[in-house]
Amino acid sequence: MEKLLCPSLLNLSDDYLKDEIIRLDQSGVDILHIDVMDGEYVPNFGMSFQEIKTVRANTSLPLDLHMMMKNPGRYIRRYAECGINIMYIHPDSEPIPTETLAEIRELGIHPGIVINPGISLESVAELFPLVDYVLVMTVNPGFAGRDYLPWVEPKIERLVEIRKKYQFHIVIDGGVTWEIMERLWNKGIEGFVLGKQILFGQEEDYKTIIKKVRKHSNFSC
Secondary structure, eight states, X not given: OOOEEEEBGGGSOGGGHHHHHHHHHTTTOSOEEEEEEBSSSSSOBOOOHHHHHHXXXXXXXXXXXXXXXXXXXGTHHHHHTTTOSEEEEOGGGOSSHHHHHHHHHHTTOEEEEEEOTTOOSGGGGGGGGGOSEEEEESSOTTOTTOOOOGGGHHHHHHHHHHHTTSOOEXXXXXXXXXXXXXXXXXXXXXXXXXXXXXXXXXXXXXXHHHHHHHHOGGGOO
């Protein structure tokens, strides 16, 4: 199983965005994770269109977009123009999420859904055949640096079983530490959004940390 390591760009300073993207591009990660927010669905804001264009101009890595906003379908064409490769929507943010997911795929972008801690798998079950990625929030969405919610794990384990019927990737987002990553990897999770607990604000550089993740004995393919 391929490991998908996805640094969250919400942790970066706007002042050095270009330099940081170049360092991440050279570090051995797989996907750069971008958060956009409208201040309404969650009480925060993320990257602007211009910042996303800066990211795209300085890396050839795939970019995923986590859309924490109401009615994200209004903006998917504009984000597509910024060079996004994967788009996640929150199903409860759209009146007709199936239509938005279909439009994302028609644009040549991989569609994905986000499952918040308080959202049941049963409530989004009909969407699993329509997506390539499922992002499971293990914190309440909207801010970087929040602590992992361990009570979400039984839902993650059930999702791993559900995935056997489909073809989607599972990515975990929120509060992931070394211990949590190892435990969930051994349960069948291949994707992790990396934040301050592992990658950012550490004494070692990005490339060194990513090499350690790749070489960790319990993470070998």
